[in-house]
Amino acid sequence: MSYQNILEEIEDHILTITINRPKKLNALNRETIQELHEAFKAAKTNDEVKVVIITGSGEKAFVAGADISEFADYSPKEGKRLAADGQEKLFNYVANFPKPVIAAVNGFALGGGLELAMAAHFRIASDNAKMGLPEVSLGVIPGYGGTQRLPQLVGKGRAMEMIMTAGMIDANQALQYNLVNHVVELDDLHDFVAKIAGKIMKNSTVAVSEAIRAINANYEDGVNGFEVEINAFGRSFGTDDFKEGTSAFLNKRKADFPGK
Template identity: 55%
Template sequence: MNYENIIIDTEQHVSVITINRPQSLNALNAATIAEISNALDKLQSETSCRVIIITGAGEKSFIAGADIKEFADFNAEKAQQLARNGQNSLFNKIENLTKPVIAAINGFALGGGLELAMACHIRYASENAKLGLPEVTLGLIPGYGGTQRLPKLVGKGLANELIFSAKMISAERAQEIGLVNEVFPQEELLAKTKALAEQISKNSPMGIAKAIESVNLSDTDKGFEKEIISFGELFEMDDKKEGVAAFLEKRKPVF
């Protein structure tokens, strides 16, 4: 697939997907969603990639929401199909990918942009970032998982406040409420995100994959059992054997 809206760069087991629509503040249209989805499938199968970073081109916007022009005239059936297809092909895919996905939020993360960031496993932001879910100002609600993921990250009360008011919050406030992990100056954001990704990439890929599966079930009644089963399964995998051997031999493991 030839990409027109994204750029992919891989170095030292870390792949950076840059959404490259600066003229539209990197808004998500159907073509861009399809390209990101395709890129994730490709990177999932590549052994050279162990961690994925998603960011936006330029210094103004991570993703400034969905491209409203594409669905302005939809009826209920088409709108539901849009939301379902988007969640299944991209947002849920990010959350359930067995390789860690980190959002480097380099500016506006609004609507679908914030929903994409929330689907990522970790979120770093620049000091100039602004985050919000403005859908109710259009007579809508978040349709790409925002009403479900935001309460899990910040609690139901704060999620209601942000969704009902449609207000934007600063990166500093987002860190205070647990919506983003760390905040950095704009010029340091990508380097800091890559440093974390490179640290993660040195650890067991199988261990991380199993950890993602278990953490994703942490708010269900299946989480503890998944952790137990995964813990046992890893004992028969090469990564565990290498990790334990390296520990006993007082050397760094090579996964």
């Protein structure tokens, strides 16, 4: 499929989605959010794709925020719809995606950009990365899950400080806060993320997908995450991947998972 604002590349079962609006520092507008939704939707049913990496074009920005010019004159009703649609189409969609999603954060990840990175299953940052949720400096609050996911990752106190001050933290602070898993030099970012993706792909894709769902269940109100885990664990025994994994272990060989 042809896109105006994003680029796609599949190599060794890794789909890299690059937000490509360099003149706008890859800011998210409605069209880009829709294109990202379409790309993830297609990847969901593409058996060639086992891991998704999301990043921004250039060296300056992952995503520098939302495109403010699009909603500066919105009414309260329009603002609410903007947040609801964005969360459904992209941010919650990514968070609950059945295949691993890794954010390769290169440069600025601000506002909606940090919210997109936080929706990914985990984050790896370049050493020039800067992150923050500056929405209150515009008279609004984070609307794409920022007030929910940031406290889950860094704790309530740090999230309160980051959001209320509208300040930025650098890559090393983000690592200290557990907002990112690793910090690497910018030139090494893609290879480092691809290496981790390669480690993931050695394992059962079925089991990894179930693990994503079980982990996410812990953060859903009214959902018993332990119950989700127990049920998923039981289902694993009926998969071809379980048969292959246990057979390989018992016979002291590397598993060749069929992904079923």
